[in-house]
Amino acid sequence: MTAEAVDPAAWTCPVPLRDSPTVVMGHGGGGSMSAELVEHLFLPAFGEAAAAAAAAGLTDSAVLTVGDGAARLAFSTDSYVVRPMFFPGGSIGDLAVNGTVNDLAMSGAQPLCLSTAFILEEGTPLADLSRIATAMGEAARRAEVALVTGDTKVVDAGHGHGVFVNTAGIGLVPDGVDLRPARVRPGDAILVSGDLGVHGVAVLSCREGLEFGTTLQSDTAPLHELVAAMLDREAPGGNPDVHALRDPTRGGLGASLNEIARAAGVGIEITERDIPVPDAVADACGILGLDPLYVANEGKLVAFVAARDADRVLAAMRRHPLGRGAAVIGTVVEEHPGVVVARTAIGASRIVDMPLGEQLPRIC
Amino acid sequence: MTAEAVDPAAWTCPVPLRDSPTVVMGHGGGGSMSAELVEHLFLPAFGEAAAAAAAAGLTDSAVLTVGDGAARLAFSTDSYVVRPMFFPGGSIGDLAVNGTVNDLAMSGAQPLCLSTAFILEEGTPLADLSRIATAMGEAARRAEVALVTGDTKVVDAGHGHGVFVNTAGIGLVPDGVDLRPARVRPGDAILVSGDLGVHGVAVLSCREGLEFGTTLQSDTAPLHELVAAMLDREAPGGNPDVHALRDPTRGGLGASLNEIARAAGVGIEITERDIPVPDAVADACGILGLDPLYVANEGKLVAFVAARDADRVLAAMRRHPLGRGAAVIGTVVEEHPGVVVARTAIGASRIVDMPLGEQLPRIC
Numbered sequence: 001m002t003a004e005a006v007d008p009a010a011w012t013c014p015v016p017l018r019d020s021p022t023v024v025m026g027h028g029g030g031g032s033m034s035a036e037l038v039e040h041l042f043l044p045a046f047g048e049a050a051a052a053a054a055a056a057g058l059t060d061s062a063v064l065t066v067g068d069g070a071a072r073l074a075f076s077t078d079s080y081v082v083r084p085m086f087f088p089g090g091s092i093g094d095l096a097v098n099g100t101v102n103d104l105a106m107s108g109a110q111p112l113c114l115s116t117a118f119i120l121e122e123g124t125p126l127a128d129l130s131r132i133a134t135a136m137g138e139a140a141r142r143a144e145v146a147l148v149t150g151d152t153k154v155v156d157a158g159h160g161h162g163v164f165v166n167t168a169g170i171g172l173v174p175d176g177v178d179l180r181p182a183r184v185r186p187g188d189a190i191l192v193s194g195d196l197g198v199h200g201v202a203v204l205s206c207r208e209g210l211e212f213g214t215t216l217q218s219d220t221a222p223l224h225e226l227v228a229a230m231l232d233r234e235a236p237g238g239n240p241d242v243h244a245l246r247d248p249t250r251g252g253l254g255a256s257l258n259e260i261a262r263a264a265g266v267g268i269e270i271t272e273r274d275i276p277v278p279d280a281v282a283d284a285c286g287i288l289g290l291d292p293l294y295v296a297n298e299g300k301l302v303a304f305v306a307a308r309d310a311d312r313v314l315a316a317m318r319r320h321p322l323g324r325g326a327a328v329i330g331t332v333v334e335e336h337p338g339v340v341v342a343r344t345a346i347g348a349s350r351i352v353d354m355p356l357g358e359q360l361p362r363i364c
Numbered sequence: 365m366t367a368e369a370v371d372p373a374a375w376t377c378p379v380p381l382r383d384s385p386t387v388v389m390g391h392g393g394g395g396s397m398s399a400e401l402v403e404h405l406f407l408p409a410f411g412e413a414a415a416a417a418a419a420a421g422l423t424d425s426a427v428l429t430v431g432d433g434a435a436r437l438a439f440s441t442d443s444y445v446v447r448p449m450f451f452p453g454g455s456i457g458d459l460a461v462n463g464t465v466n467d468l469a470m471s472g473a474q475p476l477c478l479s480t481a482f483i484l485e486e487g488t489p490l491a492d493l494s495r496i497a498t499a500m501g502e503a504a505r506r507a508e509v510a511l512v513t514g515d516t517k518v519v520d521a522g523h524g525h526g527v528f529v530n531t532a533g534i535g536l537v538p539d540g541v542d543l544r545p546a547r548v549r550p551g552d553a554i555l556v557s558g559d560l561g562v563h564g565v566a567v568l569s570c571r572e573g574l575e576f577g578t579t580l581q582s583d584t585a586p587l588h589e590l591v592a593a594m595l596d597r598e599a600p601g602g603n604p605d606v607h608a609l610r611d612p613t614r615g616g617l618g619a620s621l622n623e624i625a626r627a628a629g630v631g632i633e634i635t636e637r638d639i640p641v642p643d644a645v646a647d648a649c650g651i652l653g654l655d656p657l658y659v660a661n662e663g664k665l666v667a668f669v670a671a672r673d674a675d676r677v678l679a680a681m682r683r684h685p686l687g688r689g690a691a692v693i694g695t696v697v698e699e700h701p702g703v704v705v706a707r708t709a710i711g712a713s714r715i716v717d718m719p720l721g722e723q724l725p726r727i728c
Binding site: 020021022023024025026027028029034037038041042045046047048049050052053061062064066067070071073075076077078079080081112113115116117118119120121122123124125126127129130133134136137138140141145146147148149150151152153154155156158159160161164166168170172361362 | 384385386387388389390391392393398401402405406409410411412413414416417425426428430431434435437439440441442443444445476477479480481482483484485486487488489490491493494497498500501502504505509510511512513514515516517518519520522523524525528530532534536725726
């Protein structure tokens with residue numbers, strides 16, 4: 001991977017004006033522009049109705065207690081607008097199922113069911129829609145979630161873009177599982193489940209005007225079984241003490257680490273050479289001038305684990321097909337709270353900033 | 365109201381080719397084109413993953429049992445693409461909250477929380493987004509639901525249309541409440557909660573190229589408290605036996621009645637002069653050549669109630685501010701299963717067909 005920090009201000013394509021009076025692409029990139037939109041527009045506008053969510057800290061899914069405490073549910077939603085809709089290794093349909101399954105899994109939940117809502121552009125071939133829906137059915141079967149309710153709207157030609165998909169999902173959080181950023185503390189080991197940057201580069205490789213050859217395929221996959229293996233609730237030494245999980249999608253690992261550092265009020269130190277980045281990703285990023293730390297993933301997670309349990313969580317991850325490439329990449333520290341620092345290949349340090357937006361947008 | 369049946373095949377604007385290889389506006393209209401898309405494309409493509417939903421019958425929300433039977437949840441989703449985004453009496457933000465609250469309420473559920481997902485077109489004024497989000501916060505506070513999780517995506521200018529909103533919602537179904545089309549049976553009384561066609565005409569009145577003067581304001585409102593009053597679980601004579609509820613949004617009362625008639629395998633007879641249609645709606649429909657039976661509502665419901673309980677349910681509705689205009693409009697019959705028949709003002713009968721699509725699209 002490149003050892004240079006990306007300076008987003010030097011980009012002209014997707015980077016937004018911070019004080020723009022209109023929506024810019026960066027508002028959807030999962031970086032600091034997205035966070036500002038939530039903090040400065042949505043939360044004040046929603047007011048009291050979102051007060052509990054604001055107080056709980058914004059995570060990939062909300063955890064709710066229902067039925068007089070009888071059940072804890074995880075609840076999450078995402079819309080999917082990735083272009084092109086079909087790419088090496090998957091489609092918008094796979095993302096729409098796996099992405100929401102993974103948002104639930106990051107709360108430690110066992111996903112139960114999804115809703116599916118489509119916004120279709122007039123003139124879209126029904127064959128494309130059918131292919132997307134078939135991919136959703138297959139992904140749902142693989143993840144063992146039911147598709148239980150849905151909606152379809154159609155917008156005029158030129159006012160949409162083929163197929164947009166929204167899924168929302170409900171999962172059941174097992175007793176005793178409590179994963180959230182606020183539990184992350186100094187000393188925690190930071191683990192990733194495998195190669196980074198694969199989904200983003202696979203999508204970019206077939207984007208109009210940017211086609212380049214790659215053998216990479218999107219890593220889209222449901223992660224809840226990997227999570228269940230990591231939490232191994234029947235382990236002889238008791239539950240491993242996993243504090244928080246993230247799936248580093250939009251904004252990549254760089255955005256996820258920054259979010260956790262800020263939410264938990266801790267510093268993060270990572271070692272660049274320990275971060276698994278395949279040559280094909282590093283090569284493509286080198287050519288395109290991207291930093292793999294900010295490239296989107298769809299079938300990977302980052303885990304914050306109590307130091308004493310790091311080895312057995314790593315071993316559990318490596319035993320699972322989706323965690324075979326797992327690695328310890330860093331540590332949570334008391335110093336520089338809110339800041340992520342990377343030790344580079346030559347032993348120097350650099351700050352890994354929160355990205356403003358996605359380096360190239362519409363990746364999920 | 366007009367006593368003439370609308371023949372959708374005579375329309376040229378939104379009416380689709382049934383065998384079109386591409387998406388047409390009618391696929392999003394909540395009529396038979398929408399139903400065909402679900403039956404012939406989505407359900408076969410989803411396969412096993414949607415088998416339970418297909419078997420349960422497709423309703424506005426799914427009812428799930430979680431936590432070893434500890435709680436019954438209603439789960440629903442809708443995307444909102446109404447144009448214009450602001451109209452007399454409300455906005456896309458109000459609809460996005462009230463619409464999903466109402467889908468939950470039609471299962472008899474007490475709505476608990478909503479997710480909010482936005483697809484924003486690059487270049488949309490942030491002031492518009494803020495106005496929409498503020499309306500959502502106010503509607504959520506009024507309906508006493510929490511906004512607990514969300515997502516924002518941005519699409520390139522020219523590939524979206526301002527703001528699209530998706531909400532999904534979770535509600536808790538009280539013990540003993542069981543509302544579904546299959547419970548509707550011959551002899552049931554059919555009630556509506558008030559004036560029909562108001563939302564649709566209010567939106568049309570300000571649609572580009574179609575502006576006309578009207579004093580009508582959208583009836584968008586949350587209906588769960590009206591439903592709770594109708595189910596009055598502390599009533600001295602025991603729970604009134606309400607069999608099924610629908611909110612007649614896209615496709616209007618005509619589509620809702622046809623859906624119930626088909627799902628329950630019963631006939632439906634309604635009396636046109638008993639259907640509350642305000643003069644302003646009737647006038648606008650007369651000018652535009654629309655049938656009020658197919659015009660969308662956002663704050664009304666239709667109820668199927670055991671005959672012996674019809675009077676007290678009607679009285680309970682009329683005591684609630686959102687049911688003051690409630691009326692009995694017809695009866696469920698054994699004859700002509702799956703077919704809705706209206707007795708016209710002159711005493712003749714006409715068949716109220718399932719509409720193909722919305723008479724004018726993007727009304728919600």
